[in-house]
Amino acid sequence: MEQTIWTEKYRPKDFNEVLGQDGIVNRVEAFVKTGSMPHLLFTGPAGVGKTSLSLVVARQMFGNAWHSNFLELNASDERGIDIIRNKVKDFARTRAIGDVPFKIIYLDECDALTREAQQALRRTMENYTQTCRFILSANYSSKIIDPIQSRCAIFRFKPLPKEDILRLIQKICKNEGVQIDDNAMEALQIVSGGDCRRVENILQSAAAISDKIDEEVIYSLSSVARPKEVKEVLELALNNKFIDAREKLLDVMLNYGLSGLDIIKQIQREIYNVELDGRKKMRLVEKCGEAEFRMTEGSDEFVQLEAFLANVALIGTS
Numbered sequence: 001m002e003q004t005i006w007t008e009k010y011r012p013k014d015f016n017e018v019l020g021q022d023g024i025v026n027r028v029e030a031f032v033k034t035g036s037m038p039h040l041l042f043t044g045p046a047g048v049g050k051t052s053l054s055l056v057v058a059r060q061m062f063g064n065a066w067h068s069n070f071l072e073l074n075a076s077d078e079r080g081i082d083i084i085r086n087k088v089k090d091f092a093r094t095r096a097i098g099d100v101p102f103k104i105i106y107l108d109e110c111d112a113l114t115r116e117a118q119q120a121l122r123r124t125m126e127n128y129t130q131t132c133r134f135i136l137s138a139n140y141s142s143k144i145i146d147p148i149q150s151r152c153a154i155f156r157f158k159p160l161p162k163e164d165i166l167r168l169i170q171k172i173c174k175n176e177g178v179q180i181d182d183n184a185m186e187a188l189q190i191v192s193g194g195d196c197r198r199v200e201n202i203l204q205s206a207a208a209i210s211d212k213i214d215e216e217v218i219y220s221l222s223s224v225a226r227p228k229e230v231k232e233v234l235e236l237a238l239n240n241k242f243i244d245a246r247e248k249l250l251d252v253m254l255n256y257g258l259s260g261l262d263i264i265k266q267i268q269r270e271i272y273n274v275e276l277d278g279r280k281k282m283r284l285v286e287k288c289g290e291a292e293f294r295m296t297e298g299s300d301e302f303v304q305l306e307a308f309l310a311n312v313a314l315i316g317t318s
């Protein structure tokens with residue numbers, strides 16, 4: 001088995017390899033073609049192409065010399081904004097290699113910066129606008145201060161739609177010579193939540209186990225229970241079979257290695273799939289919220305899960 005990490009092996013090298021994110025890729029490509037680009041702010045969830053698209057920009061703008069003209073920093077790694085400012089200063093001070101209009105600084109996880117640090121970043125961006133463009137990346141744009149947002153063209157990345165995730169799975173499996181059945185593809189698409197990195201990591205682990213991947217393998221590797229089994233737990237409880245529901249729940253958690261928080265989030269999603277009148281569903285959703293909150297606050301997960309199941313049974317029989 002080969003040792004490269006698939007998330008790197010399958011990182012897009014060109015604009016046309018970036019899946020999904022339609023409007024965004026075209027607009028960013030247009031900046032590169034004209035050789036003029038504002039500062040950019042990429043927002044969105046994990047594993048949807050923010051870092052990848054920035055690297056494509058650098059490759060396309062700078063060709064072989066892209067390494068020398070591209071600086072990647074992580075706002076949450078580096079201790080404090082001062083370190084970032086010094087690194088930016090050092091990088092911006094040296095002239096760009098080759099005939100390029102500016103260098104690019106990619107700053108990941110900007111929403112980890114405090115408001116004060118963001119103010120400092122804003123001044124840094126202004127000071128080096130002559131020589132550098134910033135691409136900022138964050139999960140949520142609402143955590144970025146307005147003065148920075150207004151200096152950037154903002155691009156909101158989305159989880160990848162089903163067709164694109166399936167395309168990615170097919171491409172990798174074909175290339176790696178692994179077989180995957182339709183149910184497993186469907187399962188992988190569901191557990192990925194539109195995150196390509198998650199797809200690639202699960203696929204690589206699955207392929208290491210077997211060259212014929214089925215649904216079972218996908219669920220066992222992904223810390224996600226089969227939706228069917230979670231639904232069963234809910235249905236047992238709703239039918240007042242509390243003890244059976246409790247047993248099934250523990251079983252599912254053990255089998256898939258799930259924490260209380262993992263499972264309560266899955267239960268929450270399954271509520272919408274059970275046969276039940278709307279008001280009762282709303283009460284279940286409310287109870288889920290309570291249990292989830294208490295668990296994140298550190299309350300014992302088994303106590304909370306049992307209390308939740310008791311509530312489900314009470315609601316089911318009310």
Ligand SMILES: Nc1ncnc2c1ncn2[C@@H]1O[C@H](COP(=O)(O)OP(=O)(O)OP(=O)(O)O)[C@@H](O)[C@H]1O
Nearest residue numbers: 007010011018019046047048049050051052196197
């Ligand atoms: N839109 C995409 N098209 C094709 N592959 C993708 C896409 N998005 C992500 N990938 C794959 O997932 C890996 C991780 O993606 P990337 O580093 O771009 O995520 P990100 O959006 O920056 O996430 P994070 O917020 O966690 O930093 C890439 O190396 C690539 O293999």
Ligand SMILES: [Mg+2]
Nearest residue numbers: 050051108137
């Ligand atoms: Mg990234």
